[in-house]
């Protein structure tokens with residue numbers, strides 16, 4: 001998680017100065033699905049900013065995004081939830 005912490009630190013230091021494309025998701029299974037599904041309406045910054053959520057929390061976020069118009073197949077949805085819980089879950093809390 002070293003790389004992720006670094007990224008969170010950068011965002012914390014200057015959220016507004018982080019431009020589109022500056023944020024890279026931690027490498028891992030299903031990263032591509034998440035990057036594609038979650039960057040079509042807003043920057044992935046939004047996703048990073050919510051790091052530290054439990055599985056239930058992310059599940060709720062996906063529900064909310066579905067309300068905004070996010071479209072995922074059931075298998076993609078499971079992959080996204082798996083990725084977010086593993087890489088941006090409770091163990092990946094942002095330094096405050």
Ligand code: HEC
Pocket residue numbers: 034037038039040041042046047049050061062064065068069070071080
């Ligand atoms: C169909 C468009 C759309 C897609 C696709 C989308 N979002 Fe969002 N997202 C939004 C909107 C609209 C907001 C609210 C923006 C605001 O408040 O300014 C938002 C806000 C957020 C927030 C901020 C907290 C909140 O609840 O408002 C998070 C976290 C988030 N999105 C995560 C995700 C993740 C993770 C994905 C991929 C699974 C995703 N989004 C895909 C539209 C989308």
